[in-house]
Ligand SMILES: Nc1ncnc2c1ncn2[C@@H]1O[C@H](COP(=O)(O)OP(=O)(O)OP(=O)(O)O)[C@@H](O)[C@H]1O
């Protein structure tokens with residue numbers, strides 16, 4: 001079932017056309033990815049979907065209803081939630097309060113915001129940070145806070161803008177599972193990511209934007225084989241030797257993972273994947289880490305030093321409230 | 323026709339001086355993005371310096387003008403930028419407004435010290451000379467004003483458009499690093515802009531006093547230049563040509579209003595409100611700014627105290643008042659009660675400014691609504707107090723509703739406009755006492771007990787303060803308080819969670835106004851009489867300054883702020899010290915947004931000082947520890963390391 005439909009949306013900033021007649025859709029129960037090089041217009045499209053940016057032209061539909069002119073907060077009540085690429089956690093509130101604000105926002109629907117908050121903290125693995133101010137946690141954790149906050153309003157459509165940057169490899173793997181779980185609950189998940197292996201693994205469908213124009217849509221396999229996509233990402237005209245569009249998806253992922261990652265690292269400012277780091281090492285650091293207070297003291301903790309948020313290192317756990 | 327021409331010329335003259343003042347404001351804002359609330363006060367102060375040189379020291383008029391406009395004022399502006407503005411340049415709108423507010427209050431204080439109230443009259447330039455246009459006589463002074471405005475506008479425009487320095491100055495605001503990279507010197511540009519801005523303020527001030535010699539007065543001149551805010555807003559604080567057009571339109575409106583609106587009393591108020599209404603209109607016509615996205619920065623926040631500490635602190639305050647009642651003289655007991663009424667007023671800023679980050683300069687208007695309600699109802703029933711709070715809440719909603727789209731500075735300016743309109747159209751209304759008049763009030767009668775003695779009244783005010791303080795802390799701890807802070811941190815994220823930012827803003831304005839109104843009602847009862855001058859817009863400036871410096875994020879900061887405001891009013895001899903403390907605290911706001919209380923809380927958390935019991939709550943904590951039997955230890959709370967301390971209301975009196 002099509003939950004979200006963005007139809008022929010154009011956004012112009014003065015002379016710059018950030019999005020040019022783009023049409024994308026996201027289905028309930030599926031993970032849909034939106035990819036494209038820097039400046040392709042992905043974040044702008046998210047802003048249009050959430051109502052933070054008025055489109056110059058085009059319409060947005062949620063479950064078949066035209067919401068193009070609905071204010072942002074009403075769209076949220078209709079089930080749209082998002083995270084932000086440039087963090088928008090509530091810096092003066094603790095991690096727990098951040099989530100609680102959202103849980104309270106739909107108090108009429110669920111009677112126990114305190115319980116919802118607790119469950120989410122446990123599920124996303126934020127126990128260690130619950131009492132820490134959100135402007136004092138590392139970037140990767142702040143992204144998880146935004147994710148938990150978005151989940152607290154129990155969204156039918158979840159928009160994630162580069163949620164995995166700042167996560168370690170182990171965390172990213174767990175994060176991928178979480179995405180699949182969320183979709184399995186019937187939510188529509190629309191994700192913007194530069195981490196191609198992750199995208200190829202978790203998405204059911206991928207839209208590719210390039211300079212505001214939708215250049216391809218399809219399954220991961222189709223998209224990877226698409227010449228236009230290859231051109232946008234690799235700057236070459238013909239597909240590399242022996243692409244096999246009929247190949248089963250996991251195989252495709254295996255085959256093309258490196259190409260995509262390498263390409264990405266070449267053309268984009270921030271590499272999506274962290275330098276590989278033994279999970280065990282991270283674990284040790286978790287143990288030796290003192291109190292969260294001291295952590296907050298050092299202002300910028302490099303992400304790679306960040307312990308996995310969940311105490312058992314397994315990352316987000318499924319089940320629980322959801 | 324003649325009358326029309328006369329008023330048109332008058333309009334041009336008024337407009338010309340507004341234009342000069344407003345262009346200075348625009349210049350500093352466009353270059354440094356700091357809105358100088360003290361612009362009018364600079365004009366006033368420099369006009370006094372001119373008077374000193376020309377009439378006291380006996381220099382020639384022209385030499386004095388040249389000295390003030392080209393030497394003293396620019397020097398003042400540049401030094402102000404260097405020592406004060408630069409330190410807070412990157413802090414938020416709230417801090418920069420408060421700091422320039424501090425400059426304003428300081429300049430007025432200094433002027434009153436240096437030139438004690440008396441007759442400071444100035445004669446017109448070219449007195450006795452003039453030209454005739456048709457049958458209308460235009461004085462030489464008027465011609466000079468218009469001529470200088472045109473010249474100043476032309477020179478400024480050419481400077482900013484055609485010279486390297488001027489272009490660099492405009493670039494400074496957009497990207498300091500980029501400018502520095504290209505060999506520009508952003509700091510120099512900022513200092514230059516402030517120097518020129520203050521020179522223009524000085525010129526406007528001198529022209530204004532020479533046109534109307536009765537105007538060499540601390541406050542009226544400072545406020546006259548408030549009119550130039552309106553003109554500057556017509557140019558959206560950045561465009562000089564539009565500012566000049568705005569100034570001209572405003573000048574003409576003023577002139578025609580005084581010529582053609584019949585002089586009934588109601589219309590007098592309306593006429594005086596024209597600049598404020600104009601300002602409000604300009605603000606409402608601003609295009610909507612999109613919600614800013616992309617910032618993860620908390621504001622130094624408040625850590626709320628536990629219930630037990632609140633109880634102890636409340637008991638300590640009541641105890642302190644009891645002791646004060648026993649040892650203080652009658653007049654000082656009255657002042658203590660006054661300080662507590664002001665503390666309630668200060669408390670109204672805690673949810674509004676401390677939690678939500680909205681800067682309001684209309685708090686004394688809400689205070690006045692509460693006070694006048696008590697006065698007009700001639701009632702001693704508590705319902706009069708409550709009615710006052712209710713009406714103040716309505717006023718709060720009236721402020722919030724039209725300005726829903728406005729953020730930061732523009733919202734603050736809209737509260738200034740509202741307060742000015744309230745001043746001239748409501749408080750000075752003859753049925754409410756009129757200008758300089760007053761109304762008698764009755765004291766509260768609660769369940770048959772009448773609070774006739776000041777001692778009883780001080781206890782009443784302390785009790786009310788505690789109750790509201792507890793409510794404010796409860797607010798902060800609860801759902802609604804979290805929403806307010808979330809809205810301040812990221813309105814965009816709040817909207818995506820389904821929170822309606824407008825509703826929350828209207829509600830917090832209403833609640834804050836209600837607290838101020840309640841304080842005003844208590845104040846009215848305490849004073850036995852109230853008059854319009856008690857609630858002038860102008861009073862809200864030192865209020866904001868003092869409360870923010872004392873600590874607008876905590877209840878104890880509000881108590882300290884109320885007491886300081888009372889001291890400023892009641893003990894003129896201490897003013898100099900108070901100003902010094904406030905000036906230091908104001909400049910320190912860039913580092914410690916929680917003000918003086920923030921420094922004290924930090925001191926308490928300091929390993930050594932804290933153990934010695936320094937810091938405001940050190941005493942309360944040791945009491946708490948012994949009272950509870952078990953020491954609460956130094957680590958009672960385990961909130962992560964926030965850069966800030968605590969907002970609790972533990973205080974050892976104030
Ligand atoms: N508020 C704005 N004003 C002007 N231009 C904008 C604005 N927001 C985005 N743009 C421009 O629109 C284009 C698309 O930006 P957008 O942030 O949507 O890209 P993106 O695909 O999210 O890129 P990235 O991968 O870097 O996050 C860019 O060229 C950007 O400069």
Ligand SMILES: [Mg+2]
Pocket residue numbers: 042043044085161
């Ligand atoms: Mg983006």
